[in-house]
Amino acid sequence: MITLASDFGSPYPAAMKGVICRESGARIEDVAHDLPRQDVRAAAFWLTQTLPYFPPAVHCVVVDPGVGTDRAALVVRAGEHALVGPDNGVLLPVARELATSGGRRDTVEHGSASPDSQARQDAVETFTWAYDDPASSTFHGRDVFAPAAATVHETGVEAVETLSRASPTDDYTDLQLPEPAVQADRAAGEVLVVDDFGNAITNVPGEVLADAFGGQVAVDGEPVPVRRAYAELAPGERLVTVGSHGNVELAVNRGRGDDAFGVAAGEGVELSW
Secondary structure, three states: OEEEEEOOOOOHHHHHHHHHHHHOOOOEEEEEOOOOOOOHHHHHHHHHHHHHHOOOOEEEEEOOOOOOOOOOEEEEEEOOEEEEEEOOOOOHHHHHHHHHHOOOHHHOOOOOOOOOHHHHHHOEEEEEEOOOOOOOOOOHHHHHHHHHHHHHHHHOHHHHHHOOOEEEOOOOOOOOOOOOEEOOOEEEEEEEEEOOOOOEEEEEEHHHHOOOOOOEEEEOOEEEEEOOOHHHOOOOOEEEEEOOOOEEEEEEOOEOHHHHHOOOOOOEEEEEO
């Protein structure tokens, strides 16, 4: 299997699929092509929420504001998975998770013990991918990354280092999603992303709300109900909850949490209880 994720919209992914079909026998699965455009961190977050549910695969990811520059192309081996994409950090957060979870997010409960950051990093293998002068300086998804994904698929993830275009490297752009500061009675974090429903997803772990469901917490000093489901409150009411990602999110039943709380991706938020 080769999965495709990008911020391309349509019809650009079709050309990538054509290249892959021409050069491999891979089954192709779309993850998303409406990732926030040119937002590497948001794309990295969403990949951590989607790719761990796939069986072993080659994942081709193209969110590439630096297309056409001298930024490198990478192949990252993460356990039984491989990721192909630009060297801008977008591949690394999910690679660390795939390498240490085996790609079985569905078997890991939120809050369970996980390998420390160094163990996650040590489990990831990175390779620069050499490529010839592509046909286009603006569409490396078609001309660089799709052919690379097809080659890795046909050769096998376990044999990446045998490919003439792949060179092991420790010199690559890393990306670490920000960590919150959690204390006994408060947590200071930030909004990582806002989903299409308007839910403002923070980096604060949902465990901080373990004893708060049915009660309230203060969000930037204002009391807000804590509920397990949106519909536990009337339409239009604000709430704090824990999303499927395991993090605290600021939401509105049948409305937009980002508007109601006045927050956007990258902005800080403080919870207290």
